[in-house]
Amino acid sequence: MLHKRLNSLQLLPKMRLQKLLNIMLVAVLFLGASSLVSNLFIGDVYADSVAQRIQSVGSILLEGEPQPEPVVVEAVETEPAPAPQGAPKLKREDYPRVGASSRSVVWIAAQMHLFFAAFVLAVPLFVLVIEWIGIKYADDRYDDMAHEFMKITMTAYSITALLGGFLAFSLFLLYPQVMEYMMRVFNLQVLVYAGLFFAESALLYIYYYSWDALRYGNKKWLHLTVGLGLNVAGTTLLVVANAWVTFMMAPSGVDATGAVVGNIWEIIKGPLWNPINLHRFIANIAFGGAIVGAYAGYKFLSAKTVEMRAHYDWMGYTANFIAILAFLPLPFAGYWLMAEIYAYSQQMGITAMGGILAWLFIVQAVLIGTILLAGNYYLWAGMSRTEGSKRYAWMIKYIAMVLVACFLVWVTPHTLILSADEIKQLGGSHHKLLGPLGIMPAKNIAVNLMLIFTFLSFQLYRRADKIATVPYANFLNALMVVIYVVAIANVIFAGVYYGYFTNTVYKVGSSVMQVATTLVVIASGIIIDTFLFKKADMIPAVWGRVSNRSQYALFALPIAFTWLMALMGYVRSSVRTHWHVYTVMKDNSPDNFVPSIGYAGNMMTIVTILFLGMVLFIFWIASLSETKQSKPLAQQELEA
Amino acid sequence: MSQEVKKHHQTETDQQALPPSSGVLTKVLGFSVGLTLVFTLVANLLPQVEGEAPVDEVIDLGALTPESFAALGEKLFMGKGTCTLCHKPPPLGRAPDIQGENMVGLAEQRLADERYQGEAETAEAYILESMIEPSIYVVKDWGVAGSDDTVSPMPKVNAAPIELTEVEMNAVIAYLQHKDGNDITVELPTETPAVEEQAPGATGGAPLPAQSAEEAIKKYGCQACHSLLGSSSPVGPTLDDVARRLDRQQIQQSILDPAAVISEGFANMMPTDFAEKMTVNELNMIVDLLAASPADSTDSDSTEADSSETTTATETSNEEVAQ
Numbered sequence: 001m002l003h004k005r006l007n008s009l010q011l012l013p014k015m016r017l018q019k020l021l022n023i024m025l026v027a028v029l030f031l032g033a034s035s036l037v038s039n040l041f042i043g044d045v046y047a048d049s050v051a052q053r054i055q056s057v058g059s060i061l062l063e064g065e066p067q068p069e070p071v072v073v074e075a076v077e078t079e080p081a082p083a084p085q086g087a088p089k090l091k092r093e094d095y096p097r098v099g100a101s102s103r104s105v106v107w108i109a110a111q112m113h114l115f116f117a118a119f120v121l122a123v124p125l126f127v128l129v130i131e132w133i134g135i136k137y138a139d140d141r142y143d144d145m146a147h148e149f150m151k152i153t154m155t156a157y158s159i160t161a162l163l164g165g166f167l168a169f170s171l172f173l174l175y176p177q178v179m180e181y182m183m184r185v186f187n188l189q190v191l192v193y194a195g196l197f198f199a200e201s202a203l204l205y206i207y208y209y210s211w212d213a214l215r216y217g218n219k220k221w222l223h224l225t226v227g228l229g230l231n232v233a234g235t236t237l238l239v240v241a242n243a244w245v246t247f248m249m250a251p252s253g254v255d256a257t258g259a260v261v262g263n264i265w266e267i268i269k270g271p272l273w274n275p276i277n278l279h280r281f282i283a284n285i286a287f288g289g290a291i292v293g294a295y296a297g298y299k300f301l302s303a304k305t306v307e308m309r310a311h312y313d314w315m316g317y318t319a320n321f322i323a324i325l326a327f328l329p330l331p332f333a334g335y336w337l338m339a340e341i342y343a344y345s346q347q348m349g350i351t352a353m354g355g356i357l358a359w360l361f362i363v364q365a366v367l368i369g370t371i372l373l374a375g376n377y378y379l380w381a382g383m384s385r386t387e388g389s390k391r392y393a394w395m396i397k398y399i400a401m402v403l404v405a406c407f408l409v410w411v412t413p414h415t416l417i418l419s420a421d422e423i424k425q426l427g428g429s430h431h432k433l434l435g436p437l438g439i440m441p442a443k444n445i446a447v448n449l450m451l452i453f454t455f456l457s458f459q460l461y462r463r464a465d466k467i468a469t470v471p472y473a474n475f476l477n478a479l480m481v482v483i484y485v486v487a488i489a490n491v492i493f494a495g496v497y498y499g500y501f502t503n504t505v506y507k508v509g510s511s512v513m514q515v516a517t518t519l520v521v522i523a524s525g526i527i528i529d530t531f532l533f534k535k536a537d538m539i540p541a542v543w544g545r546v547s548n549r550s551q552y553a554l555f556a557l558p559i560a561f562t563w564l565m566a567l568m569g570y571v572r573s574s575v576r577t578h579w580h581v582y583t584v585m586k587d588n589s590p591d592n593f594v595p596s597i598g599y600a601g602n603m604m605t606i607v608t609i610l611f612l613g614m615v616l617f618i619f620w621i622a623s624l625s626e627t628k629q630s631k632p633l634a635q636q637e638l639e640a
Numbered sequence: 641m642s643q644e645v646k647k648h649h650q651t652e653t654d655q656q657a658l659p660p661s662s663g664v665l666t667k668v669l670g671f672s673v674g675l676t677l678v679f680t681l682v683a684n685l686l687p688q689v690e691g692e693a694p695v696d697e698v699i700d701l702g703a704l705t706p707e708s709f710a711a712l713g714e715k716l717f718m719g720k721g722t723c724t725l726c727h728k729p730p731p732l733g734r735a736p737d738i739q740g741e742n743m744v745g746l747a748e749q750r751l752a753d754e755r756y757q758g759e760a761e762t763a764e765a766y767i768l769e770s771m772i773e774p775s776i777y778v779v780k781d782w783g784v785a786g787s788d789d790t791v792s793p794m795p796k797v798n799a800a801p802i803e804l805t806e807v808e809m810n811a812v813i814a815y816l817q818h819k820d821g822n823d824i825t826v827e828l829p830t831e832t833p834a835v836e837e838q839a840p841g842a843t844g845g846a847p848l849p850a851q852s853a854e855e856a857i858k859k860y861g862c863q864a865c866h867s868l869l870g871s872s873s874p875v876g877p878t879l880d881d882v883a884r885r886l887d888r889q890q891i892q893q894s895i896l897d898p899a900a901v902i903s904e905g906f907a908n909m910m911p912t913d914f915a916e917k918m919t920v921n922e923l924n925m926i927v928d929l930l931a932a933s934p935a936d937s938t939d940s941d942s943t944e945a946d947s948s949e950t951t952t953a954t955e956t957s958n959e960e961v962a963q
Contacts, residue, residue: 256800302664306656346734346793347801350725356691366682370675413686552671559675578693583800587693594691601683608676616669 085184087258087585088177095175095589102174103591104603109167111566111607115287116160116614118280118565121234122288123153124207126322128227135220143215145315149292150208151625155618157204161197175589178580182244185254189240189264196237203230238284239277243268246276248581249572250344258584271344275337276572282330287565289323290558295619297554310544316554317382317543323557324375324458328451328522331368332515341575348582352575353440356594360571363601365410365443367564372450373403374556379461381550388539389464395456402453406446412437441499441510448491448514455522456484462529467537476532480525487521490514562611566604694720699807699829702849705916706814706824713815716808721797723812735794736779742820743767750777755789764825767813771797771804828920849919853929856922860914876910877903879930888931895923 088094095102127146134142172179183190207226214223252270253262260267296316303309342349351357380396383389412434436442470476491514498510576582578592586592631639699712717723717739726735738746747763750756758776760766769776774794783789797804804812810826817824850856854869862868865876882891893900895918898910914923 298664298668301668302661304658306658309658345795345801347722347725347795350734351722355722355725356689359686359689362686363679363683367679555668555672556675559672560679563676563679577691577801579801592693596688596690597686598684598688601680604683605676605680609673612669612672612676616665 084255084257084259084261086255087181087581089586090177090588092588092590094177096173098174101591102589106167106170106174107603108607108610109163109170111569112610112614113160113163113167114569115562115565115607115611116156116163117238118284118287119291120153120157120160120204121238122284123149123156123292124204124227124230124234125285126289127153128224128231130318131224131227135224141311141314145318147211148315148622150211152292152295152618152622154204154208155621156615157201159614159618161201175580178585181258181581181585182247185247185258185260185267186244187264189243189268193237193240196233196240200230200233200237203233235281238280239273240268242276242280243270243273245572246270246272249341249348249576251581251584254584256584258581272337272340275333275340279330279333279337282326282333283565286323286326286330287558287561289319289321289326290554290561291615293319293323293554294558294615295319295622297551298619299623300551301548306544310542313385313544313546316551320375320378320554320557323561324454327371327375328455329519331447331451332519335511335515345582348575351577352571357571357574359413359597360567360600362411362413363567363597364564365407367560367567368447369407369410369450370560371557371564372454373407374553374560376400376403376454376457378550378553378557379457381546381553383461383464384547385543385545386465386539386541388466388541389461392460392464395460399453399457403450406450406453409437409446410443410450412442436500439499441495444499444511444514445492445495448495448518449488451518452484452487452491452521455525459525459529463533465539465541466533467539468532469535469537470532473532476528480528483521483524483528487517490517558615559608559612562608563604566607567600570600570604701829702919703917704828704919706828706920707818708916709811709826709828710814710818710824713808713811713813714819716804716812717815720808721802721804721812726794735782738816739819742822743816744820744822750779753777762825763822764813764817767816768809770794771809771812850922850925853925856918856926857929859922860918860926862926865909875906877906882930883932888927891930892923892927895926 098105127149130142130146130149134140134146203226207223207230210223210226214220214226247267247270250270250272251258253260253264253267255261293316296312296319300309300312300316303312338349338353341352353361376399383392468476494510494513494517498513574594576587577594578587579585580587724739727733727738728735729737729740744763747760747766751760751763751766756777758766758769758773760769766777774792774796775790778787778789778792780789782792784791784793795802797809798806807829810829813826814824817826850859857863857868862879863871863873865873867873867878867880886894890901894910896915898912899908902908918926
């Protein structure tokens with residue numbers, strides 16, 4: 001029998017035997033890992049069942065002997081459950097000292113990790129969409145571009161992991177009690193995070209390295225599925241980690257002392273979790289788009305051929321499109337987040353918007369103004385790719401004027417920085433005319449108008465190479481104009497009426513109306529243009545025919561985005577003021593104060609420049625893989 | 641997007657070489673760092689303020705007066721209490737402008753309001769109640785949206801994250817009463833914290849409160865200018881027989897507000913800060929001693945009257961000192 005089996009085995013082709021062995025090896029590894037997991041995590045249950053089995057075997061009775069009386073074990077009074085343990089109350093001397101500001105070390109480590117994490121989580125999201133577009137339109141250029149985006153991500157992924165390790169070590173070294181408490185609260189959830197990290201790593205490498213192997217036909221769909229899995233793992237990773245920061249801002253599932261009283265879901269699903277999830281998800285896409293846009297801009301400027309220049313012009317446009325498209329709804333996600341912060345704690349909301357952190361929003365206005373101006377400038381410059389843009393050129397100066405005016409309103413501070421004499425001359429720190437422009441209603445009007453006019457720039461850019469041929473073109477154009485006029489009037493009316501002539505509590509409500517108006521403009525613009533340009537005549541557009549200067553807008557975007565992320569992350573974290581975990585665990589460390597804006601700004605610049613340096617390193621690594629050393633002359637001659 | 645790009649993606653497909661681009665990295669770096677520095681500059685041009693975490697402060701009960709207690713309340717109101725985050729003048733406020741209004745007067749109106757469901761009967765109790773149970777009475781139009789003014793957005797000030805203690809809440813009440821010239825009705829803290837006992841020796845802080853009238857007179861150096869308790873000084877009027885010239889209230893006024901009435905033939909030299917330095921007990925002891933000077937001590941009726949008056953004065957001492 002055995003001999004027969006051996007013979008049949010010998011008949012198997014060598015390759016099949018190899019596969020069989022591989023499967024057996026995987027099965028053995030899987031069983032080994034399963035038993036390891038069982039022992040580690042369900043050890044008690046396993047041990048009990050073993051004990052019972054051994055006992056039953058040991059009860060041997062002789063035939064005819066009466067059954068022994070069952071031993072009645074008196075119930076042992078169980079010890080009362082230990083009282084839930086609250087958050088530690090730390091004294092200043094409890095914090096380790098390392099000769100440098102612990103907060104600054106963690107600040108840099110956390111921010112660098114977050115920059116890279118945002119980038120590597122975002123790029124696969126839009127890469128998947130670009131890859132799908134490539135399949136749908138059977139256009140390899142999309143596929144190549146998506147692949148190139150992923151190439152940049154691969155190096156960034158390794159750096160993300162390294163920085164994550166650095167951050168974790170810094171936290172455990174410098175804030176051990178805080179981390180001990182956080183581990184106690186989140187418990188096994190942190191292992192889920194680690195598991196997701198493994199899954200994401202595996203899927204990322206498979207997705208990237210199988211790109212060419214799974215390029216056509218059904219295999220391409222398999223590749224897309226891997227990409228989808230990668231994004232599911234990445235996004236889940238993001239929301240799991242978000243739970244930690246939102247717990248620190250608005251703890252849930254714990255009592256007033258910080259003792260855990262709820263299950264893990266109650267701890268995770270705090271009032272700020274979903275707003276942060278949405279905000280970070282969208283912001284990451286905008287950030288990722290801006291970074292790859294800078295990559296394209298850099299390659300455009302250093303292109304050696306016209307073809308390369310055209311390719312990277314197109315790539316830069318696509319990246320900018322992604323960044324601005326994701327950026328447009330971001331303020332609305334921000335509104336939701338701030339509204340939830342106010343609902344959770346008005347005090348926390350005002351600390352951010354009207355307290356010590358309020359001045360930071362002037363810097364935010366400068367940054368977002370830079371992003372919108374750079375984004376608009378890039379669109380205007382890009383209109384030179386087609387002759388059809390001349391029809392709309394006259395509008396650019398008016399759009400620019402509105403953008404600049406709104407930008408100036410946005411950066412107008414409510415309280416002016418004045419000397420004592422100037423205050424005396426002015427009759428107070430609030431200028432009669434400029435004072436009203438310094439408060440939120442004016443800024444809400446400004447930001448919504450900037451978004452509407454940015455969309456107008458985008459719409460003009462998209463229309464530049466098209467001539468509508470549908471019979472109802474005039475009607476749709478008129479409808480679009482009416483929508484713009486009504487929307488602009490509504491944004492101004494809602495801001496002025498509710499902002500200046502009603503109670504303060506209605507101000508937030510009015511901003512919802514303004515946001516809805518802006519969204520209506522964007523949605524109706526997309527729908528109208530879809531119908532308007534059905535079977536449109538196309539005017540040729542030449543990729544690569546843009547000025548070098550326009551490419552600097554592609555660098556302004558990621559720089560401003562990076563600084564903005566650092567700024568808003570700082571605001572989000574600082575609203576906790578002197579609490580590690582708000583209302584539950586006090587921060588008594590030497591760094592428990594809110595630093596000055598200048599200090600915070602310097603920190604943001606340090607992390608931005610560090611990030612910039614690392615990103616350039618990534619760009620260099622990405623181009624290094626394309627560089628091939630030419631054969632030595634002697635060898636070439638020999639081969640010849 | 642893709643169809644039109646496919647249709648009109650007209651790249652100049654020939655491998656036409658471009659003129660070599662030089663210094664791209666330098667230009668890109670220069671531009672990026674320059675822009676970063678612009679943002680840094682903006683951050684550094686703005687007002688530079690640090691937000692300190694609340695720091696424990698040891699109160700010297702020996703030097704505590706109603707005014708200084710109210711001043712402490714003002715500090716808490718502006719600082720640890722974070723009251724001014726919301727309680728601002730319109731249109732900036734997210735809560736009634738209690739700094740701009742007479743809270744004692746307002747409290748009386750609100751207690752009479754039919755919407756009031758609390759248990760307070762005095763302005764002091766109402767203010768305290770509104771701090772620890774803000775939703776008991778919500779001022780019209782200041783409730784949480786949709787709550788029909790039944791839920792207040794105000795946090796309980798005795799809970800985290802504000803965590804005002806009973807003494808601190810009393811200090812805030814004292815401030816709210818005192819800022820509009822109302823009487824301070826809250827009790828001053830009387831228990832000396834353990835840390836405070838070590839404070840004078842350890843840190844060289846304020847001296848402990850005097851235990852007797854003689855000790856208080858010595859502590860404040862009255863004998864440097866006045867003839868009193870066997871000492872002699874021509875700088876100020878003698879106090880040995882002051883009971884013959886002034887009644888209790890006038891003596892007290894002379895200590896707290898020396899410029900109110902200047903004795904003939906003497907200059908206005910007496911320190912004016914005893915109201916801030918002197919404790920209520922020290923003031924009472926000194927007034928008792930001076931009002932019952934040896935010249936009158938033989939009159940038993942008078943002594944009884946003084947004694948009963950002293951009791952009354954002690955009971956209402958906070959109020960008097962505030963005046």
